[in-house]
Amino acid sequence: MQAYCLSRNTLARVLLLLVGCLLCWQEAIASLSISPDKSRYSLTPHTQFLHSDESLALDELLARNPPFTQAEDKRDLNFGYTPDDVWLRTRIENPTQQSRDWIVAFEYPFLDHVTLHVVREHFSEQMTSGSAVPKSQRALAHRQPVFPLTLAPGETVTLYAQVSAAGSKMLNVNLLSEQAFYTQNDRHNFWLATYFGMLLALGLYNVMLFFGLKERVFLYYSLFALGFTVAILTFNGIGTLMFWSILGDNTARLVAIGFTFASTMGTLFAQSFLNTQHFTPRWHRLLSYFRGYCIVALLATLILPIQPALRLMDITGFVAALLMLICGVYCVSQRVPSARLFVLAWSLFLVGACVFALRNLGILPANFITLHGIQIGSALEMLLLSFALAARFNKLKHQKERAQAEMLMTLKRQEAVLEQKVADRTRALEHLASRDVLTGLLNRNGLTDCAKKALRRSQRTGQPVALFMLDLDRFKPVNDQFGHEAGDFVLQQVARRIGHLARAHDHAARFGGDEFILLIEGIDDLNTLNDIRHRLSAAIRAPIKLPCDERVSVDVSIGMSVSHADGKSLECLMREADGQMYDEKARQTDSSARYGSAPS
Structure with missing residues (x-):
């Protein structure tokens, strides 16, 4: 009898140990460690899910601590028509020593309400998006539920996503770098x-x-x-x-x-x-x-x-x-x-719809054809029907x-x-x-195309190409004091002034945020380039009257680089200009500190 009890207790301990190992393993596969060498991750194998028949706040969910189920593949995150809210949980680690900016993107756009909670070590933040959410209230104004995510060096965060939708819930999520996403x-x-x-x-x-x-x-x-x-x-x-x-x-x-x-x-x-x-x-x-x-x-x-x-x-x-x-x-x-x-x-339309459905079920891989199968099928269908109508005519x-x-x-x-x-x-x-929506200047794609053509002309004709990189200073206080609409207005006015100073064959671009680039061909005289730099600086520093009748001023740091038909690439020119721009910014900071003023 004692031997029987001993073997039963031993078996119970072994089972508990196996269950503990299994739970640890599930927790491990639910965690994603990002790498600086990779720009896209599928969060599906690192995601756990939970059905909730009532609408819960995050603190209520954490207080109840219900068990989540680990998703194995994309089919596990296809819940079809269900009246329940679905919670997703994913843990992401940043083992690097650099801060990284990412975009959390749901593949399926037809989701009414998606609330993303980012739980950090000392605080949490909440963002909303979805097709039923007004554009002004979305975390990012995008056709899909997408959310920005910044990971500090060595930081680990837990993402809780609450999805409420009347339609089919297909909840595959990807993590992309900003460049890969855009x-x-x-x-x-x-x-x-x-x-x-x-x-x-x-x-x-x-x-x-x-x-x-x-x-x-x-x-x-x-x-x-x-x-x-x-x-x-x-x-x-x-x-x-x-x-x-x-x-x-x-x-x-x-x-x-x-x-x-x-x-x-x-x-x-x-x-x-x-x-x-x-x-x-x-x-x-x-x-x-x-x-x-x-x-x-x-x-x-x-x-x-x-x-x-x-x-x-x-x-x-x-x-x-x-x-x-x-x-x-x-x-x-x-x-x-x-x-x-x-x-x-x-038949083509039905094939396209089937391809789209099989991709949502995880049977077919996600690529351009499977993601847009129903659009491709309907486009071919309507073209063929148009041809048939033309034949009938x-x-x-x-x-x-x-x-x-x-x-x-x-x-x-x-x-x-x-x-x-x-x-x-x-x-x-x-x-x-190729254009920036806010300012009307070239965006990165447009600048890249124009720069390639300009550098090829420089190689052929021997004429130099100069690049000015401009970074606005004291711009953030405008946003903080007057709001983002005022900040957008300031960016538009700065872009208009840069465009006014540019010649007909020069190329002005908004590189991102409050950074601008001016690409100039055919000027190799340093005095002329310095004159252009001074005129740009003076024009940008001039006061700007906001729609609310307030006047604001921003400063600018300008870096310059020149290619004398020496085979420099756009990236090389931008690195040189960027270094010079930050040298100037440092000099301005030192000068401000020397005279007792706060740095811009």
Whole structure:
């Protein structure tokens, strides 16, 4: 009996030891140690999650100390439609001896409210973001929930993220350096702008075709594109960021309305495009019944609670896509004109949607194609449907009288005008991609392109290139005393003064924060460059009248470097100018201290 009790106690101790080891192991894998050599991390394998059926504050959560579950892969953080709040917990260590700035970015933009608590050793901070949060209240004005995170040398922080959303909760999170984040953001914004520009062009094109030909199929297609565009704009966060952030918690309802309306108009378009009333009367009746259901569902999305409205949207969209695909396949078997192209278009859209869903489930890796599968599929679908509509138009053209030739020429001219608008829009987007939004000067990308061209010209012609780096002093007190809007106004005035002093072929850029760069070609006289430096300094130091009628002044430290066709790169010029600028800043500080004034 004693031996039995002894073995049982020994087994219990071993089990407790294994449980303790397992808990320690879970805690270890929940911690991420950052490296200065890496600019992007997936936080999924270092994240633990918890469902909460009530809305808790952080102190209440910590007081209860509920057990969190460790996420193994991205599928563990896909919670679908759940009414519960979801808490995520991640611990991040900075073992280096340098302070590092990072961005915590949620991949999925369609999350209503995301609150991030950063728990540090002696204090904690709270930030909010999400598609239902007004832009002015977000931690960063961005289409996705993103948050800035600064890690001091040797610091360890614990992140608690509370997510509340009526839609599907896909909570994959990444940690990116600021440079990696903004590089990725510029690339994604370019392609999204191109995508929505194409949708706009196709919609306008078919509206004009409707007014020109009086064929309703073009109107149905335009309305289908309109509903889809509004829904996908809201879903991607661009709509709430730029147009309708005032919707708040009704943002998700707009997605349900947009996609349900697109299903309704897509069904009507399929009936008209395939001419089901003539070729397949039974399918025409079935699609008419379904279209009646879509109208009822559209009305229901206006009055139902948001989460049931979104579920109804999913069911309606899935059934609509499936019905139209099956109807298209049947029409192919009946040799209905353009049915093959219709089936191919809808198949591409469904493939894109499946790729997007499989990426969200973690089955496919996250890359440009899988992240934007639904946009790529819908873009190809709408292009093919546009080609099919064009083919149908050409067939009608050959069946009608010679008078339609003139109408065709008019439509071609309209098409050329629209193509020119698309080209102009593309050039405008490329221009915006190289410009700083606040000041209108070049941004880093624009400066890099201009500098490369200038240095190549310098190598070819032997003409020097000079670079001035300007850093504003006493700018922070303006922000602190008068607010960030006043600070932005000061930056705009400084940028305007720098641009006024620059010649037509010089390049002025805002490098970041309160730093500016002026790139000058064709001047190698040191006296002339010093004169430019003095004029810049005098212009910037001149008082600035704020909109509130207060006058403020800022100081500036200027560094200069020159490339005499000696093969220097932009980075080399900036290092030299940066060193000289900080030497001047140090001299100004010493001078201020010598005369008893506080350093700027």
